Amino acid sequence: MYDVMVIGCGPAGLSAAVNVRQRGGSVICVGTAKENNPLWKAERIDNYLGMPSVTGSQMMEAFIEHARSMGVELKKERVLNAFYTGDHWMMSAGADVLEAYAVVFAGGISRGKTWPGEEEYVGRGVSYCATCDGMLYRGKDVAVIGYGSADKEEAEYLEQIGCRTVYREKPKTVRIIGEKKVSAVEVDSETIPCECVFILRPSLAASSLFPGIELNGSYLKTDEDMATNLPGLYAAGDCTGRPLQVARAVGQGLVAGQKAMEWASNAKK
Ligand SMILES: Cc1cc2nc3c(=O)[nH]c(=O)nc-3n(C[C@H](O)[C@H](O)[C@H](O)COP(=O)(O)OP(=O)(O)OC[C@H]3O[C@@H](n4cnc5c(N)ncnc54)[C@H](O)[C@@H]3O)c2cc1C
Secondary structure, three states: OEEEEEEOOOHHHHHHHHHHHHOOOOEEEEEOOHHHOHHHHOOOEOOOOOOOOEOHHHHHHHHHHHHHHOOOEEEEOOEEEEEEOOOOEEEEEOOEEEEEEEEEEOOOOOOOOOOOOOHHHEOOOEEOOHHHHHHHHOOOEEEEEEOOHHHHHHHHHHHHOOOEEEEEEOOOOEEEEEOOOEEEEEEOOEEEEOOEEEEEOOOOOHHHHOOOOOEEOOEEOOOOOOEOOOOOEEEOHHHHOOOOOHHHHHHHHHHHHHHHHHHHHHHHO
């Protein structure tokens, strides 16, 4: 039985796990391969304090190393289901069943159905974050595929910083075209030449993992302690809303880790 189990080994999950260890708790962090993490694919990160001009993979390696050095147990697996027994959580991760007093969900955002060419060109002209990658495309043609009104604002932001922006909302079909990098995107049979396609999906799958969890729009609803409406379940990072950024994920991970540990300590009394 762990004090805390963390789902997702991205910045939020690792930060939560480190902060459980900092409080003397036992913690396991379960996540899919680091190479599948969105941050791993980032060409360059310039807005995380103290770590300028690092690649996403360098940043992830540093986070993972830090967590390991603090005694965080890491497990490469997908969490398939979870339920609360009345005094603790049980989860299946691959073939294993894990138990913990409290859980931090830090699963990022579910990208939903991917479009042809999308996975192939992530980091080479496909981006999920205008604030993160917009500056790389100043003075260049970009396309924004949006799914809600907030996405139009991101397209406007790109225009403001000097990207020549075409915005299309809720298309039925999208196909990314390129050779080594993106050169165009086909949206509902209209071909838009561009160097980057920003795909801004707000979709989320945590609701299927945790039936009854409350949402705030498409994101998980939490209070200021990062607690969800379910007992002993906390959430942190991109799964709780925008901006989808590392610094926010790490900060929320700290709060969620500390509060989950507090819950576990009370549950053990
Ligand atoms: C190309 C690119 C460039 C970016 N550039 C920047 C930048 O410059 N600056 C910046 O601040 N941010 C940037 N970001 C955003 C940054 O990567 C995210 O904000 C950050 O990774 C969010 O951290 P997180 O821990 O909340 O979620 P994630 O990093 O998404 O981690 C969640 C992890 O949980 C795993 N997971 C989900 N469900 C399960 C499950 N059931 N079982 C097991 N594992 C699960 C996922 O596979 C994923 O690995 C960029 C992102 C991309 C894609």
